[in-house]
Amino acid sequence: MTTPADAQPRLTEIATRLTGPGGRFEIAVEDVLGTPIPVMRHRARTVGELVAASRAWGARDYLVTADRRISYARHLDSVAALSTALRENFGVAEGDRVAILAANCPEWVIAFWATQCLGAISVGLNSWWVPREIEYGLQHCRPSVLIVDAKRAALLTDIDTSDITVLTVETDLPRLIAANSGAELPHADIEEDDPSVILYTSGTSGRPKGALHSHRNLLAVVDYHRFSDAFATELAGHTYADTDPSPLRYLLTSPLFHIASLHNLVVPRLATGSAVVMYQGAFEANTALSLIERERVTNWGAVPTMASRLLEHGDIEKYDVSSLNGFALASAPSSIALKDRLRERFPFARDALVDSYGLTECSTAIAVATPADLARDPGSLGRPILTVNLEIRDPFGESVPAGVEGEVCVRSPFVMLGYWEDEAATAAAITPDRWLRTGDFGVLENGALRLTGRRSDLILRGGENIYPTEIEQCLDEHPAVRECAVIGVAHPDLGQEVGAVVVRKPDATVTDRDLREYAAERLSYFKVPTHWRITTTDLPRNATGKVIRRGLTI
Incomplete structure (x- = not known):
């Protein structure tokens, strides 16, 4: 049996070949907003470019629900049509905000991509908000267009939307897409550090803050996922090529207004030709297991609560989940005991379970713990991912030695531009040289991160x-x-x-x-x-x- 020590030279060789000079994922230090930061040399510059490139995946599945199946070709036509309608009918232009307030559905995704093709800013509003919170969000981001499903439209009754064009998921979007079918895909001439997305995260001030992500941020996430796919392909003894569509099929169970579902699933999988199997409605183990079986799902990133409910399910053996070979816990801390129970109960968790640490402000994971990491140290959250610099700092902002507790600080191409129209909150979170203070506390031991406490009041x-x-x-x-x-x-x-x-x-x-x-x-x-x-x-x-x-x- 190959031991981790025996495997390390092979792992190092693959990573060096992929990220070194001349490699597909060559890393170079470049100026990012006035600070030298490691980035991938060969990269796209705008998120909308991914839509045009997805034409190569043709009739393959992109979005799958319990009762719908949308190919890459059909998705591209729908995005071009809606993007054209937003520009021609409603005057949406670069920098305008298009807010989406809806449950998970294909139209949510189409609206997101249509906005990106115009160089406008997609705003993912929390679909669980009540009217008071919705009103705050709309006043805060000031969208020119609000895309809303019927359930949330009913919550707008007492909210002044006179300055906003409100379009419904069920009626307006299908009509606009049909009317503009066959339209040419728009293209916006924007820069990679221009804003792309606003997602809301709670703040200690008591009001949600809008984390503003750039095109660079999202495209860096895409390239990280591409690199991960390439690394796995090469490790299996095959040659990776961007032109080959990925056979992987991903189960999406978190809301689309989260980075887990949007930045780290819907966006990168458009670039790799994978299928996104979209769970809709409140989570229920039977429904999730049925989707995994029917769609031959290969990968699933679950919040610990969902994993716990799987453990409580008494009849999982009646489902064929043999296709599932990638299983990750994300979005919230999970106990060592929970991981142990998952490995004991589910074959797919024994060799594939990974854990990670990240936050909205960083667009993706900061550190990832592989199965080997968790075997060595069950409480570890792993090592920083590619292009991430991580330091543990004292209250004065000075780096502390390994094993000493302090605040987790991170700098990378994934770190947000700042908080939307909140200079004070941005200055408190991001230093002038682009280090993000996470507000979380932990230690680095042998290069791996272990959290010792979450944000004090969270x-x-x-x-x-x-x-x-x-x-x-x-x-x-x-x-x-x-x-x-x-x-x-x-x-x-x-x-x-x-x-x-x-x-x-x-x-x-x-x-x-x-x-x-x-x-x-x-x-x-x-x-x-x-x-x-x-x-x-x-x-x-x-x-x-x-x-x-x-x-x-x-």
Whole structure:
């Protein structure tokens, strides 16, 4: 049996050949926004170029759902038609925002690519938002066009959209695509560091922040995935060629307004000719397993909550999932025990399970732990991926030695431009020489990353990042509430749930049911606390007046 030590020379030889001088993925140091950063020398410059290149994949599957199958050729025609309609009918031009507020569906993807071909900015709005949050998002990004499905259109009733063209997924998009079928694919003359996408991530200020990604960011993700495919191909003893379509078939189960599904699945797979099998609706193990069996899915990146529900499924053996040979956990921390249970139960997890660490601001993974990494160190998150520089720094911004805890900081071509129209938040997150302060804490040991703590106040519920401040500000508006603090409560399936310690006013009467209903009208369901403690005792605070959360319990 080949040991990891025996295999290392072969791995090094392949990586050197692919990324060294003259290699397909040759790495060179170039100026990126005033800072020298390692990038791939041979790269595209605009995301829209990928659409035109996808013509080569013809009749192959690109998007597959439970009841639809869309080829690359049909997708290209639909993108050209919608892009033309957005330009000619609604005046969408370079730099304009086109917001998408819809559940996962092929039209979401078509709208994204149509926007990119015009040099406009695609905005992925959280489809779980309630009207109050939707209104904030629209006021923040100021789109010229909003593409919305019927369920979310019903939430716009009391929101002023008079300055926005609203197009429906079910009616307007099919009509516009049909009317412009056969149109020539538009092309925009833009630069690689121009903005491409806005995705929203929660912020400690209590309001979602718009992470602004450039064309460089997305194309760097594409090339990273291409490199990974090439490395696997060469390792298997075959010769990699860009002109050969990938036979891999990927199951998409996370929302398209996440980097996991958009940046790291839908976008790179257009470039490689792979199929994207799109799960729709609330996650249910039977449905996912049926799709894997029917579509011969080869790769799946799941959030830990989904993996836990697979473990709870009592009859997985009746499904043929033998095609699945790539399985990754992403979007939220997963325990060593969970990984062990997955390997014990599922053959596809025994030799293929990988873990990773990343965040929206970085477009893709920062570090990836391979099966070999996890075998050596079950708590590891692996080594930084290609072109990523990672340092652990002290509170003064100085790099600390291996084994010493500090803040995880990263610099790479994947790091966002900044937060949309928020100079203060951008300056707080990104240094002048383009290092991103993640706000997470960890150590580097033998070159591999291990997290020691998430952002101090962050609650991670089923893969969703929740910051307490937004919920606290909402509850503080209730007339019976004097002050409150929101904390995470451990949950075996979701990782954490939201708990609230509420200090009521002395002369007021309020129940947890009252507060739950109040919050549900103003916040997405996953942010509404499920655990409550109502008291008249003041919250503990430090010398500067900040609430001390560490000792709070529900």
